[in-house]
Amino acid sequence: MTEMTEITSAVRTAETVAARLNRRYAAERRFRLLGLASIVLSAGFLVLLLGTVIAKGWTGFLQTQIAVEVAFDPQVIDPDGNRAPEVLDTADYPALVRNALAARLAPDADRGTRRDLSAMVSTMGAEQMRRMVAANPSVIGGRATLWLPASDKLDMVYKGQAPREVGADGNALSDRQLGWLAELEKTGQIRKAFNVQFFTGGDSRAPEQAGIWGAVVGSFFSLAVTLLISFPLGVATAVYLEEFAPKNRWTDLIEVNINNLAAVPSVVFGLLGLAVFLNVFHLPRSSPVAGGLVLALICLPTIIIAGRAALKAVPPSIRQAAAGLGASPLQIVAHHVLPLAMPGMLTGTILGMARALGETAPLLMIGMVAFIVDIPKSPLDPSAVLPVQIYLWAGSSERAFVEKTSAAIMVLLLFLVAMNMAAIMLRKKFERRW
Amino acid sequence: MNQFIPRGTSKISARGLNVHYGDKQALHDIDLDIPAGEVTALIGPSGCGKSTFLRCINRMNDMVDGAKVTGSLTLDGSDVYDRQLDVVQLRARVGMVFQKPNPFPKSIYDNVAYGPRIHGLARDQAELDEIVMNSLEKAGLLAEVESRLSESGTSLSGGQQQRLCIARAIAVAPEVILMDEPCSALDPIATAKVEELIDELRDNYTIVIVTHSMQQAARVSQRTAFFHLGKLIEVGGTEEIFTNPREPLTQGYITGRFG
Numbered sequence: 001m002t003e004m005t006e007i008t009s010a011v012r013t014a015e016t017v018a019a020r021l022n023r024r025y026a027a028e029r030r031f032r033l034l035g036l037a038s039i040v041l042s043a044g045f046l047v048l049l050l051g052t053v054i055a056k057g058w059t060g061f062l063q064t065q066i067a068v069e070v071a072f073d074p075q076v077i078d079p080d081g082n083r084a085p086e087v088l089d090t091a092d093y094p095a096l097v098r099n100a101l102a103a104r105l106a107p108d109a110d111r112g113t114r115r116d117l118s119a120m121v122s123t124m125g126a127e128q129m130r131r132m133v134a135a136n137p138s139v140i141g142g143r144a145t146l147w148l149p150a151s152d153k154l155d156m157v158y159k160g161q162a163p164r165e166v167g168a169d170g171n172a173l174s175d176r177q178l179g180w181l182a183e184l185e186k187t188g189q190i191r192k193a194f195n196v197q198f199f200t201g202g203d204s205r206a207p208e209q210a211g212i213w214g215a216v217v218g219s220f221f222s223l224a225v226t227l228l229i230s231f232p233l234g235v236a237t238a239v240y241l242e243e244f245a246p247k248n249r250w251t252d253l254i255e256v257n258i259n260n261l262a263a264v265p266s267v268v269f270g271l272l273g274l275a276v277f278l279n280v281f282h283l284p285r286s287s288p289v290a291g292g293l294v295l296a297l298i299c300l301p302t303i304i305i306a307g308r309a310a311l312k313a314v315p316p317s318i319r320q321a322a323a324g325l326g327a328s329p330l331q332i333v334a335h336h337v338l339p340l341a342m343p344g345m346l347t348g349t350i351l352g353m354a355r356a357l358g359e360t361a362p363l364l365m366i367g368m369v370a371f372i373v374d375i376p377k378s379p380l381d382p383s384a385v386l387p388v389q390i391y392l393w394a395g396s397s398e399r400a401f402v403e404k405t406s407a408a409i410m411v412l413l414l415f416l417v418a419m420n421m422a423a424i425m426l427r428k429k430f431e432r433r434w
Numbered sequence: 435m436n437q438f439i440p441r442g443t444s445k446i447s448a449r450g451l452n453v454h455y456g457d458k459q460a461l462h463d464i465d466l467d468i469p470a471g472e473v474t475a476l477i478g479p480s481g482c483g484k485s486t487f488l489r490c491i492n493r494m495n496d497m498v499d500g501a502k503v504t505g506s507l508t509l510d511g512s513d514v515y516d517r518q519l520d521v522v523q524l525r526a527r528v529g530m531v532f533q534k535p536n537p538f539p540k541s542i543y544d545n546v547a548y549g550p551r552i553h554g555l556a557r558d559q560a561e562l563d564e565i566v567m568n569s570l571e572k573a574g575l576l577a578e579v580e581s582r583l584s585e586s587g588t589s590l591s592g593g594q595q596q597r598l599c600i601a602r603a604i605a606v607a608p609e610v611i612l613m614d615e616p617c618s619a620l621d622p623i624a625t626a627k628v629e630e631l632i633d634e635l636r637d638n639y640t641i642v643i644v645t646h647s648m649q650q651a652a653r654v655s656q657r658t659a660f661f662h663l664g665k666l667i668e669v670g671g672t673e674e675i676f677t678n679p680r681e682p683l684t685q686g687y688i689t690g691r692f693g
Binding site: 318324335 | 525
């Protein structure tokens with residue numbers, strides 16, 4: 001009798017399990033699909049974001065140039081003929097460019113036509129001539145065909161980012177200018193070349209002259225200050241809290257505070273920087289020193305938390321082995337624990353620095369949002385940083401700044417990807433198993 | 435290396451030793467003498483306090499939060515827990531080998547050289563080389579690693595790692611070597627080698643070994659102390675303990691009735 005029941009119940013178990021099997025499989029399939037769908041969705045958004053940025057911005061790396069045969073007219077450049085540098089420096093080069101364009105496109109131009117003509121090229125063209133004369137005064141009296149950068153409006157039209165139909169509303173160029181453009185195209189006297197100015201120039205009100213180098217240098221100085229302050233401080237704090245500090249209410253309190261600081265909105269740190277670094281210590285406004293200090297405050301919690309995690313990951317057996325040999329607590333840390341934790345600490349630091357590189361809001365609070373043309377020469381000079389430069393350009397009204405904004409975003413993303421890659425490689429290289 | 439150690443004199447002696455971890459008392463009133471130049475085995479079931487006693491001798495319990503030691507523990511007659519005594523100096527005299535082989539993730543050479551380096555035992559490189567070679571030789575490891583001293587210590591097998599740890603401990607020329615279940619992570623062949631090594635080392639060092647294996651205690655030790663629930667139940671010559679224990683608890687443990 002009991003044997004019978006046992007057999008029946010075994011059969012029943014098998015049947016019940018089989019019946020539930022399909023439901024279980026279906027549930028698992030649903031769960032997998034859900035996960036897959038969310039990954040596809042986020043990947044889609046990422047592609048959309050990158051696609052937009054690249055589509056809008058890649059032309060920012062190109063510059064439209066016009067071939068113009070200019071005459072270095074001695075009458076205009078140096079009427080007295082004594083080649084005095086200040087005379088050469090202040091000569092009316094824009095007139096030479098204007099004349100050259102008129103000679104090519106509209107030989108009998110009136111004043112209005114000539115104004116339209118000079119609006120086709122950037123003022124950088126005249127600057128280019130001035131530099132040629134300054135470098136080698138013997139060019140005076142000669143003629144040369146130069147590729148001069150186009151103005152931002154012509155640049156936009158030629159790149160196809162502004163309407164080009166003759167007579168259309170809201171045209172960037174007048175119908176006459178469009179006609180000239182067509183003529184230049186016919187003779188091959190207009191081209192798109194690599195935009196050196198974008199990578200070597202500072203900010204400018206004229207979009208075709210605006211570059212990111214000033215912001216890159218500013219970011220570099222800021223991050224250097226940040227690294228110099230936050231890395232030693234962060235490592236020392238992590239080591240002390242993890243290896244030496246007694247476990248009591250005070251250290252608990254400090255730990256909770258550090259964890260909370262990591263989540264504080266960065267703009268709050270900016271306000272703190274404004275109050276302390278600018279108003280109390282009177283550091284120069286808009287300078288990478290002040291910016292770097294604020295960013296260091298933002299990075300510190302991240303570095304400390306990463307550092308403590310790295311120290312915790314060092315197995316206690318290493319500490320015991322060293323202690324058993326008679327190493328002092330400082331020797332245990334300096335000879336064994338810190339070297340083993342260093343890759344993890346560096347990874348945390350790089351990730352913190354990557355965050356600092358992308359910070360905008362706190363820097364706005366300390367005046368790094370100013371319009372600065374000059375490339376900073378030291379961390380004390382006023383400067384912009386990359387994300388703030390992007391913010392500034394995004395708010396500019398000229399159409400040509402749209403592509404500059406996207407191009408600058410690409411550069412910033414490139415730096416961020418490079419830093420994160422460095423962190424990943426560091427982790428891979430020094431990953432250790434005990 | 436060490437001067438002749440008179441057999442039978444008491445190297446380490448505990449009197450009324452109590453250890454608390456927080457509220458929990460791990461050792462109760464331990465009175466135990468450990469003679470010089472012999473291997474003393476500490477046996478007993480898990481949690482009986484034998485490891486705790488071992489870790490009192492070189493004050494490794496200092497690293498545990500909330501550990502409190504009272505009573506007296508002397509090494510060569512001077513109090514180990516004296517405030518004047520420097521723990522670094524103590525640990526140079528009392529070496530330790532741990533349960534799990536824990537070589538530093540450095541080269542084999544650097545593993546052995548580390549102790550002499552931090553204590554400044556070698557005047558020059560040649561002397562350091564000599565200490566390292568000697569220690570590896572004594573640990574019976576030299577022949578196996580001579581050609582690859584610059585390889586990482588963690589690349590060795592488990593048994594080799596443990597002998598490396600022993601070489602590392604004796605490189606400092608300690609008087610006492612504490613071993614906390616040194617063979618529990620090793621296979622039988624590696625265990626046999628380490629046991630052989632322990633037997634050779636007892637001529638020069640006083641060895642205290644904690645072990646879970648009663649066979650091991652019987653094989654390597656001259657004296658055995660049996661701990662139970664934080665109390666020292668019985669101590670005596672190893673042969674006597676295993677053949678003719680006085681206490682019923684000891685008898686029960688060595689015959690496998692509990693443990």
